Amino acid sequence: MTSTDHADALTDGDFVRIEYTARAVESGHVVDTTDPAVAADADIDGLDADGPIVIVLGEEHVFEPIEETIRSIGISGSTTVTVDPDDAFGERDPNKRETVPTSLVPADRREAGRTVSVAGRECVIESVNDETAHLDYNHSLAGVTLEYDLSVGGRVTGRDRVEGLRALHGLDAEAVVSDDQLSISITATDPSQERDRRLRAFIGDARRFLPVEEVSVTESYSG
Structure with a gap:
């Protein structure tokens, strides 16, 4: 484990690029990752990976022990973090x-x-x-202790923050900020409630963290 110095100290509100692979401690099976090669080898239904992701510290985009570790190791740091069920997906509830x-x-x-x-x-x-x-109805990882191999890339600034937020919310769209205006373009076959939810979440975070005064959304459907 590496530790941060004052120059690399991270605080709430910082945009940070991270990489990780999470495994179930008991079985050793990969359950989540940002590494496309690891995701392909794991062959888990619904597990996609496109490389490092961007998070905003203090916004609970990752589990609390992960955030604490990111602050501790700082820029370019790497380590392994164990996350207990109570800090992850909770214990299994037989009533669910x-x-x-x-x-x-x-x-x-x-x-x-x-x-x-x-x-x-x-x-x-x-x-x-x-x-x-x-x-x-318990989460599939309820009751599971997780182990994360974690690396912190660096702070994310400028236009990369827009793309980072868009990817974080899983919104399939083009997004550009210019002159305090966020322009979002969506092309799809049909309307989707899930897409609308992701869009609202993305716009909310963009207004909070980016220099955005106006938002325009263009949606085109080919179905």
Whole structure:
């Protein structure tokens, strides 16, 4: 572990570029990463990685022990951090399980271990047959102690902060700040409530952290 000196000290509100790979301590399996090669090898459903990400310190974009470590090791620092369940996805709650008719589960995902959305709630299928499905609404990593291999790249300034915030919120769009105006262009096949949620979150953070007075949004649909 490396430690920071005064010149590299990081504080709340700093935009910071980080890289990490998280593994479940007990199994050693990769559960999250920013490294595309590691993500490809892990072959986990829904795990995508595009390289280092940008976070804003003090905004709970990562777990608290990760933030504390980032402040401690500073720019160009690297270390391994253990995150207990209470600081991550919590302990497993036996009351967050139920049995439902199999017809409520998407037909193409009726398989034990799959993560699905049932009645608007995300859950994991524990078991399923022709009649019933046993569902677990705990987060798939509830009760799991995580170990992060963490590296801090550097502060992010200027136009890179716009792209960093956009990527952080997972918004598939073009975003540019010019003369205190944030211009967002979205091209998609259909409207999406999830995209709208990401858009609102991105705009909210852009107003807080960037020199933005006005926001314009252009949406084009080809479907």
